[in-house]
Amino acid sequence: MDNITHSLVGIVLAKAVQPSILVDAGRDSIQARRQWLTLFWTAVIASNLPDADLVLTRVGKLSKFDYLLHHRGYTHTLLALIPLALLSALGVSFFFGTWRKGQSPSWFRSKLAAASFAAVLLHLSLDFLNDYGIHAFSPFFNRWFYGDVLFIVDPYIWLALIPFACLQLQNRWARGLWATLGLAMVSVLWLGPFTSVGVATAASLWCIASILLQWKRKSFEATLLAFFSFFMIILLFSVASITAQKTVEAASALLNPQVPVEEISVSPAPGNPLCWRAWIRTQEDDDLAYVTRLGVVSLLPSLLSAENCYPGIEKRGTAQLTPPDLVSTSEISWKGNSHLERQVFDLLRQHSCEFRSFLKFSRLPFLQGLSQGQGRVLVAGDLRYDREAGLGFAEILLSQKDDEACAGDSVPWEAPFFRPRRQK
Known part of the structure; x- marks a missing residue:
């Protein structure tokens, strides 16, 4: 899923825990304020931290091929869940000075750890729900798992959770930012090429209903409504899938x-x-x-x-x-x-390490010859993401030479193409 969705989930998660902090620390105390900021940013950062692999591939100037092999890789596994949750909680606690024993009682540390753990787990769960998939059980079981439920940017989750952020956050700049994003999404639904007037109207009514249901609600009640809307969307899309x-x-x-x-x-x-x-x-x-x-x-x-x-x-x-x-x-x-x-497919698997490695990502591979300069090149791609005439992010040029070994050999993912056949 997109990082705006992940951030919204983190905000709702933080608000779900906030009432217990106010009760334990004192509603108006400075300590409660610092603990709330620690909780808020821990939940938001933990909700996005598994996507740190994107930053690493860009900072390291890795190729498109490396991106395909490593995105949603090691940071999107259950084995990485606890380290990522602890890294988020400890890093934010250190920044706000709430990591010291005198400023961080045991009850707060427990709630912070639970929120951070839940945030990372929800990130993995949401990423599972689209057709890109994750391999959550690696390195013990390297198979890809696909939910095929949500598009990578789901407007209905935005329109369910953005009203919550606008109504529950105190910072007016933050509220303005979320309101702008919500209006932009509604505009896209009305002007986009894949929607109809009926669908855009339904989405707009859904947004209005979300606002009215959460208007002037207590934080805990609004949080329950936001989570209910969130999970109902997932349930309805699951049935549709x-x-x-x-x-x-x-x-x-x-x-x-x-x-x-x-x-x-x-x-x-x-x-x-x-x-x-x-x-x-x-x-x-x-x-x-x-x-x-x-x-x-x-x-x-x-x-x-x-x-x-x-x-x-x-x-x-x-x-x-x-x-x-x-x-x-x-x-x-x-x-x-x-x-x-099949003959071409088998020959490439035998002689091209690039293609063998590409199959560790590609669920629906295709091969296409294209003209380039004075000659022809062979493109390997994935039909799920073949959305433009030029080379997209899931399409690579295969080299003309035989290569017995390459960097992709070290990646442990099982090729989804060779999963057991579906049973009718």
């Missing part, structure tokens, strides 16, 4: 029920929970090729047909799709097929 996956799998089975489904990846359209982009991979043509089909699912086709969801999605990517071989309906619109020849 399961529905979209079942719709895609059932439609694919109409072509040939005997062809096993190897992978399904779904993701909601940005700002439109009624529309879902779906990729489904099968192995066909007498095992000569892997075929990955792109479809768009509408959860309410009577209100918005699948054909009108995600306009032009099949024309924007680097991968050149062939025409679809499945019949579209109002519920699901098939956009095209990506073919990955």
Whole structure:
């Protein structure tokens, strides 16, 4: 998820713990103020600290290839949870001077540690919920896990939690900043290419309802309402994700029920929970090729047909799709097929360390030849993030030479392409 979402979750978490600090330390004491600042910034920083791997890759000037291998890597594991939580709590406590025994009683340290631990855990949980995934159990179990529930920037979580930040924070500059972000998100929903008037209206009403429900509420009551809204969004999107996956799998089975489904990846359209982009991979043509089909699912086709969801999605990517071989309906619109020849795939796995390493990240790989200068180059990419004609963040140029070893060999992640086949 984006760092604004993570920060909002940290703010709500800090406010959930604040009442107990005021009771134990004294509502108007200087000590309570310092402890609140320590708690607030610990929760916000801990909610974002797993993404420190982004800073490290940029400061270290690592390549795009290194970014793909290491982002959501070691800092997004349960093994790193306690060190990251302690680092956040100790660092902020040291800054505000609340780490000393005289200024940090045992009850405060316990609550601070619990809040920091919960913040990191919620970060991992949110990152699991989108189609990028995490490998939370590494190094003991290096498999990727994908929730396929939320888009990486979810407007509805913003519109549920931003009113809380505006109404509960005391700093007027902070309230103004969050209000500006909320208005910007509402504007994007009204003007964005993937939403409709109905969806934008529903989102605006959702934002207004969030404000009214939390207006003049006590901090604890507002916190409960914010968390309730937050988890209800996740629950509703989870049900929608399961529905979209079942719709895609059932439609694919109409072509040939005997062809096993190897992978399904779904993701909601940005700002439109009624529309879902779906990729489904099968192995066909007498095992000569892997075929990955792109479809768009509408959860309410009577209100918005699948054909009108995600306009032009099949024309924007680097991968050149062939025409679809499945019949579209109002519920699901098939956009095209990506073919990955098994012979080429196996040769690259054998001779290209870059490609083998890329497979440790790529869930839905594709290969595409492109013209460059006087010759041709081979691009490896991931269909989940093939959103532009040029090379995107999940697409790399493969070198022309054989390489038996490379830096990617040291990365322990299991290649998601070779996960056990899904059972129908």
